[in-house]
Amino acid sequence: MSGCPNQKVLQRFADGELRRLGRSRIAEHINTCDLCAREIRQLRQMGQLVSAAIKKETESHDLTPLWERIRPAIAPTPSPRTMPDLLLTLLWKPAARAAYAVVIVLLAGLFILRPLFLTPDRPFLIGQARVDSVSTYSPDITVSVMVSHADKSAVVWITGLDAIEEN
Amino acid sequence: MAQHRLNSTSGRQEGPRPQLSDFQLVQNAREGDQDSFEELVRRYQQKVYTIAYGICHNSDDALDICQEVFIKIHRKLNDFRGASSFYTWVYRITANVSIDFQRRKKKVASVEFDEKILEEPLQQARNAEDKKFDPRRILDGKEIRQAILKAIEMLPEDQRATLVLRELENLSYKEIARAMNCSLGTVMSRLHYGRKKLKEILSPLVS
Numbered sequence: 150m151s152g153c154p155n156q157k158v159l160q161r162f163a164d165g166e167l168r169r170l171g172r173s174r175i176a177e178h179i180n181t182c183d184l185c186a187r188e189i190r191q192l193r194q195m196g197q198l199v200s201a202a203i204k205k206e207t208e209s210h211d212l213t214p215l216w217e218r219i220r221p222a223i224a225p226t227p228s229p230r231t232m233p234d235l236l237l238t239l240l241w242k243p244a245a246r247a248a249y250a251v252v253i254v255l256l257a258g259l260f261i262l263r264p265l266f267l268t269p270d271r272p273f274l275i276g277q278a279r280v281d282s283v284s285t286y287s288p289d290i291t292v293s294v295m296v297s298h299a300d301k302s303a304v305v306w307i308t309g310l311d312a313i314e315e316n
Numbered sequence: 317m318a319q320h321r322l323n324s325t326s327g328r329q330e331g332p333r334p335q336l337s338d339f340q341l342v343q344n345a346r347e348g349d350q351d352s353f354e355e356l357v358r359r360y361q362q363k364v365y366t367i368a369y370g371i372c373h374n375s376d377d378a379l380d381i382c383q384e385v386f387i388k389i390h391r392k393l394n395d396f397r398g399a400s401s402f403y404t405w406v407y408r409i410t411a412n413v414s415i416d417f418q419r420r421k422k423k424v425a426s427v428e429f430d431e432k433i434l435e436e437p438l439q440q441a442r443n444a445e446d447k448k449f450d451p452r453r454i455l456d457g458k459e460i461r462q463a464i465l466k467a468i469e470m471l472p473e474d475q476r477a478t479l480v481l482r483e484l485e486n487l488s489y490k491e492i493a494r495a496m497n498c499s500l501g502t503v504m505s506r507l508h509y510g511r512k513k514l515k516e517i518l519s520p521l522v523s
Contacts (some may be wrong), residue, residue, distance in 0.1 A: 157508055163499040163509075164482065166489050187346045194510060195518055196449075196483040201451035202372040203484060212361050212377055223390045225348055299522055 153185050163192040283314065338402035346393045351424040360403065363485075364410050370384050370480035371414040373469045377421070407485060411477055418473045432512075451486050460521070467517045475510035478503055 154162075154175060161167050171287040179186040281310035336344075336355070344352035361382060368381035388409055396405055455461045468476060474496075481487045481495060489503045496503070 157504055157510075160504070160508055160511070161489075164489070191515060191519070194521075195514055196462055198452045198455070198518060198521060199468060199479065199514070200483040202456050202482070203366060203468075205361075205452070205455050206461060206465060207366045207375075207378075208368045210365065210369075210378075212365055212379075212382070215361055215365075215379065215382055216486050218379075219357060219390075220350070220354075222383075222387045223350065223353065225350075250468045257497075263436060264344055 152178075153182060156188070158184060159188050163189045163196075244282060339398050342393060342396055342398075342402060345390070350458070353390060356389075361386075361407050361493075362404070364406060367407060367480060368388070368417075369415050370484055371411075371473065371477050372418055373465060377417065381410070381414050381417050385410050388413065404456070404491070407481065407487070410475060411495045411499075412482060415473055415477050464521075466516065467514055470517075471510050471513060475506045475513075479504040479510045479514075482507060500520045 158167070158171070158175065162172065167175065175185075180190060290307065293306040293308070295304040295306055336352070338356065338359070341356050345356065364382050364385050365378050368377065368385070369378040372378055372381060379454070385406070389406065392409075396402065468479070471479065477496065478492055481492045487495070489500050489507075492503045493500050503522040
């Protein structure tokens with residue numbers, strides 16, 4: 150019918166989205182236009198059907214499990230751990246304990262064997278000469294006597310003097 | 317201060333307890349009171365589920381969406397300023413999560429609608445003696461209800477979500493636009509085309 154508002158305007162009227170002036174104009178119009186009145190009625194009824202169908206379908210659904218599904222996800226999380234906390238925690242785990250033990254044994258071994266690695270340069274054989282005696286007077290100073298079989302001469306070898314000078 | 321907390325061990329009330337407002341429950345939940353959050357979930361789970369079901373049309377998916385919605389709400393509790401009602405905030409999140417969920421499932425336009433499915437239920441409706449429009453009465457028939465749900469499912473997800481928010485929650489265009497991050501014009505357009513399609517199918521059911 151000519152002069153009828155378009156579908157979108159009718160939709161806005163049916164949804165209560167028109168301002169007062171527009172609303173009263175359409176209300177006036179549908180009093181005289183069966184076509185538009187029918188359109189609006191259909192829009193409203195369809196809305197009721199959609200709403201009622203979904204509500205009726207879902208009202209019997211059991212939502213009891215929902216909270217049980219949500220709860221674990223929102224449980225309070227522990228505050229971020231510091232490194233010492235983390236190490237203490239790991240202390241109780243078997244693999245970590247084994248690793249700690251290995252590290253401790255290695256460190257102890259290194260400590261015990263330290264003199265072997267830290268002893269100043271040792272005398273060594275040159276030709277027929279041999280080390281006759283080695284005396285250690287302090288952790289830093291070692292005196293070695295080296296005797297040559299060829300001419301029976303002796304060489305006294307003192308290491309560690311650098312440390313004394315430094316002191 | 318969470319002065320009116322729920323019983324934190326059982327999650328059940330001990331004796332009469334004043335009904336807390338949503339805002340008070342939110343405050344308590346922010347401070348770590350899980351029972352207050354449980355109360356919020358129980359208050360809104362049916363509404364959230366109904367919107368989710370209206371958009372995804374699958375009970376398992378709707379339950380997954382509800383779970384995602386409430387977990388998201390819990391994470392964002394500090395963002396809730398109380399400028400709008402808690403439920404306004406809830407349905408916005410629900411609409412967004414539902415649409416995202418549907419997109420992830422890529423179910424768009426995959427539904428085929430067989431119009432024959434409506435023939436018999438519509439005939440029953442036509443034969444009804446009482447001609448007065450009564451949705452509850454029409455929907456007593458499971459076939460009709462299923463047919464209507466199927467018709468809604470046919471709509472593209474944006475149109476469907478807009479229609480669900482409008483018809484189920486009776487939201488204004490402005491509220492829908494805010495919930496779905498789109499313009500008023502888009503809302504009107506989606507409603508118009510969605511309803512047009514539905515009307516083609518459901519016109520025998522409406523006067």
